[in-house]
Amino acid sequence: MSRKRTAILISGRGTNMGALISAAMAPSYPAEISLVLSNRPDAKGLERAAEFNIPTAIVDHKDFSGDREAFERQVNAVLKMHNIELVALAGFMRILTPFLVDAWTNRMINIHPALLPSFKGLATHERAIDEGVKLHGATVHYVSSEMDDGPIIIQGAVPVLDADTPDTLAARVLGVEHKIYPKALELVASGKAKVTGARVTSGESADDTAALVWP
Ligand code: GAR
Numbered sequence: 040m041s042r043k044r045t046a047i048l049i050s051g052r053g054t055n056m057g058a059l060i061s062a063a064m065a066p067s068y069p070a071e072i073s074l075v076l077s078n079r080p081d082a083k084g085l086e087r088a089a090e091f092n093i094p095t096a097i098v099d100h101k102d103f104s105g106d107r108e109a110f111e112r113q114v115n116a117v118l119k120m121h122n123i124e125l126v127a128l129a130g131f132m133r134i135l136t137p138f139l140v141d142a143w144t145n146r147m148i149n150i151h152p153a154l155l156p157s158f159k160g161l162a163t164h165e166r167a168i169d170e171g172v173k174l175h176g177a178t179v180h181y182v183s184s185e186m187d188d189g190p191i192i193i194q195g196a197v198p199v200l201d202a203d204t205p206d207t208l209a210a211r212v213l214g215v216e217h218k219i220y221p222k223a224l225e226l227v228a229s230g231k232a233k234v235t236g237a238r239v240t241s242g243e244s245a246d247d248t249a250a251l252v253w254p
């Protein structure tokens with residue numbers, strides 16, 4: 040089996056990146072993490088990636104004076120240079136133009152801290168509390184030209200507790216992110232995930248199919 044050469048794109052601390060790197064340490068995992076690229080030179084995740092001896096790259100968006108496509112052309116050139124086959128966005132806080140999205144159709148995935156299509160954009164945990172939802176969570180999806188949109192590969196839900204603050208809820212959701220992102224990358228890299236329109240099928244189901252009901 041050839042493992043898919045995968046790049047992780049980050050902007051910050053990189054805990055999801057860490058979860059993907061850990062999963063990919065298993066020889067049977069269908070993706071290998073071949074590059075970690077950040078748009079921010081000070082991203083903490085870069086240090087963590089280097090500790091794992093994973094090649095890192097910085098493409099600083101500030102060097103492109105607001106020209107998003109020029110920034111993305113450079114990102115794409117670095118991905119090509121490393122013979123990357125799949126891209127996983129993990130807290131990569133840049134809005135993408137059709138240039139990069141079209142170059143990686145069905146080969147670029149993203150994790151978003153909400154049960155899409157609810158709560159696209161920022162401050163998802165605060166908004167979930169404000170709206171009074173009882174279940175919140177995270178979604179891994181293929182990237183499409185609309186922000187936080189695209190065929191959904193996997194979702195994980197957590198309860199919203201009465202005492203939750205955005206921080207406590209974020210921590211609970213992050214726990215589920217670290218579980219679902221490695222699973223999603225596995226489904227994509229193995230070729231099990233099949234996209235038909237907005238739907239992704241993988242032939243897989245959760246071990247426990249009991250409904251999650253809260254409270
Ligand atoms: C994660 O919660 C991820 O879902 C979110 O940023 C955080 C990055 O944390 N992504 C987005 O909001 C993208 N719309 P991490 O750097 O520790 O993985």
